[in-house]
Amino acid sequence: MIEAEWWDYDSVEEMAEAVAGDVGFIIESALDARGSALIALPADETARAIFPQLGQASLQWKQVMVIPTDDLIVAVDNERSKARALAHAFLSKGARVVPIVTPLDDYRLAGNSADARLQDLPWPPDLAWLSVGSDGSAAGIAAGPDLQDALDAPKARRAVGVMSESGEPRVTLTRSSILSSRTILITLRGQDKRDMLEQAIADGQSSKLPIGRVLAEAEQPIDIHWCA
């Protein structure tokens, strides 16, 4: 049974303040416990609206490593690169942003390369922050030919390459990487996505949606931050 706590806000600004506070606390706790923090962040629109607030947190950013939960297989200077968005938000704070994409033609090899990079980082992440796609995707785990690979990858495997149904290659953290994270937080907007996520959580392992299948095996409580 998924233990999910919903936090509802009247505006994005309110949500940004609360989520930035929570993420700041997660980072601070990791710094206190281990001297460094590793956080996996989405770099989609909702999350990007929260980054400026988070960036203002007075933290030892130099000890913080930031990775994307998933990324498109594009060069890091491509404006759609999620690593680029994270670098834009956090490099000036002193954080280390670790891109996970090698722009290879074969997305599965790009996945191997992402995995190899992540194998060098202290694991597990202190935070996996997920956004929810309108197709029910979580991180880059989406319906398509590689869904099962991303869901069933062995525990030691940190990232895989996946092809979306629309034919867009990307790399993503595996379900086991997400679930190994010390905390999981979700941000989403809009009633449609809320209805979808509530249903996915209720359906759990039998959910048709990737997000339902990812969360079904979570052992930690999940904080879900929502605004209309």
Ligand SMILES: O=C(O)[C@H](O)[C@@H](O)[C@H](O)[C@H](O)COP(=O)(O)O
């Ligand atoms: O890479 C993508 O195609 C996006 O990651 C997408 O799937 C995203 O997760 C949703 O659009 C939710 O993002 P927002 O909450 O910012 O709308």
